[in-house]
Amino acid sequence: MGSFKDVVGHKDIIQYLHNAISEDRVSHAYILNGERGSGKKLLARLFAMTLLCEEHGPEPCNHCHSCKQAESGNHPDIITVTHDKPNTISVDDIRVQVNNTIDVKPYQGPYKIYIIPEADKMTVQAQNALLKTIEEPPKYAVILLLTENAELLLPTINSRCVMLKLRYIKDKLIKKYLMENLEIPDYKAEVCTAFAQGNMGKAIMLANSDHFNEIREEAIQLLKYIHEMELSEIVDAVSHISVYKLEITDYLDIIMIWYRDVLMYKATKDLDKVVFKDQIKYIKEQAQKSSYEGIELILESLEKAKTRLKANVNFDLVMELLFLTIKEN
Structure with a gap:
C-alpha cells in the first residue's frame, strides 16, 4: 500500500491528516471530494491504515499485523460499503452495513472505520439514515465519504463532515511520475499528462x-x-x-x-x-x-x-x- 510519501500532490490534505492524527483530533466524519481517479480511495485507505497501525506513527508502517490485514483488504475494523445497484446506494445498504454494525466495538484497533465510495449516489433516504449516525456516532467511529460531487449530498451531511477537496495535480508532477515510475517516454508522458488535466489516475490509465x-x-x-x-x-x-x-x-x-x-x-x-x-x-x-x-x-x-x-x-x-x-x- 505504501505511505503518504508516495502520494503525488495533495500535500495540504496529507498535512491536515497528519496533524489530526498526531494531535489526536480525528473527526468522526470526512468528505473526500474529487473527480474519478483523483486519489480519494488511496488517501482514504492510507488514513485508515495509519489510524489502525500498531506503531501509532504519522504513516502506516506496512509491517505490523494491522497494516498487513488492511493491505490485503481483510481488516475487520475497516468496512467498505458496497451496493448492488450500479447508480444507487439505498437506505437498506446504509442500514445493514453501517447503522446496524457501528455500535459493535472495534475488534482489535482503537477505531472502526467506514469507507463509503461513490457516496453521492446515496438516495435521500440513505443520507438521512446515515445522518442519524453521523450526528451521534460512537467515539471510535470514523466515516469517510468519497464523492465526485459533494453538492449532491444533503447540506446537513456536508455541515457535519470535514470537507477535503482534492485539487488538480500540477502537470510537471504527473509527467515526472509517468516517466520515472512507469518508464513512459517523454512525448507519450506529455500527451497523457495533457489529457489527464491534473488527474493522476486518468494519466496512469491512459499511459497503460x-x-x-x-x-x-x-x-x-x-x-x-x-x-x-x-x-x-x-x-x-x-x-x-x-x-x-x-x-x-x-x-x-x-x-x-x-x-x-x-x-x-x-x-x-x-x-x-x-x-x-x-x-x-x-x-x-x-x-x-x-x-x-x-x-x-x-x-x-x-x-x-x-x-x-x-x-x-x-x-x-x-x-x-x-x-x-x-x-x-
Whole structure:
C-alpha cells in the first residue's frame, strides 16, 4: 500500500491528516471530494491504515499485523460499503452495513472505520439514515465519504463532515511520475499528462491503455489528411469512428489538443509548448494553412460537438458537421 510519501500532490490534505492524527483530533466524519481517479480511495485507505497501525506513527508502517490485514483488504475494523445497484446506494445498504454494525466495538484497533465510495449516489433516504449516525456516532467511529460531487449530498451531511477537496495535480508532477515510475517516454508522458488535466489516475490509465493509443492514432491520421478528403470520405470516416462512441470525449480531446498546439505554434513558434511533439511537421503545416479565426472556430465547434453528443443529438450528424468545419478551416 505504501505511505503518504508516495502520494503525488495533495500535500495540504496529507498535512491536515497528519496533524489530526498526531494531535489526536480525528473527526468522526470526512468528505473526500474529487473527480474519478483523483486519489480519494488511496488517501482514504492510507488514513485508515495509519489510524489502525500498531506503531501509532504519522504513516502506516506496512509491517505490523494491522497494516498487513488492511493491505490485503481483510481488516475487520475497516468496512467498505458496497451496493448492488450500479447508480444507487439505498437506505437498506446504509442500514445493514453501517447503522446496524457501528455500535459493535472495534475488534482489535482503537477505531472502526467506514469507507463509503461513490457516496453521492446515496438516495435521500440513505443520507438521512446515515445522518442519524453521523450526528451521534460512537467515539471510535470514523466515516469517510468519497464523492465526485459533494453538492449532491444533503447540506446537513456536508455541515457535519470535514470537507477535503482534492485539487488538480500540477502537470510537471504527473509527467515526472509517468516517466520515472512507469518508464513512459517523454512525448507519450506529455500527451497523457495533457489529457489527464491534473488527474493522476486518468494519466496512469491512459499511459497503460493500448486502446487510447489506437484512438490517438486514428484521430491524428484523420487530422493529417482531412483537408484533402471528399465529402464521401468524411462520411466514411464518421462511420469508422462510430466504434469509439464510448470514448468519443477522448477522441474529441485529442483533436482539441492538436488544434491548441496549432494555435500555440502559430502564435509563438515555441516548440516547447507543443504537446504533440512527434507530429511537429504536420502541426507547422496546419499553422501555416489555418487562420487564427479558423482555429478558434474549430475549438468552439469541438465544445459544441461535446455538448450535443451529451444531449444525445444524432452521432453521425454531429461528427459530420464537426469534420466539415475542420475541413473548411
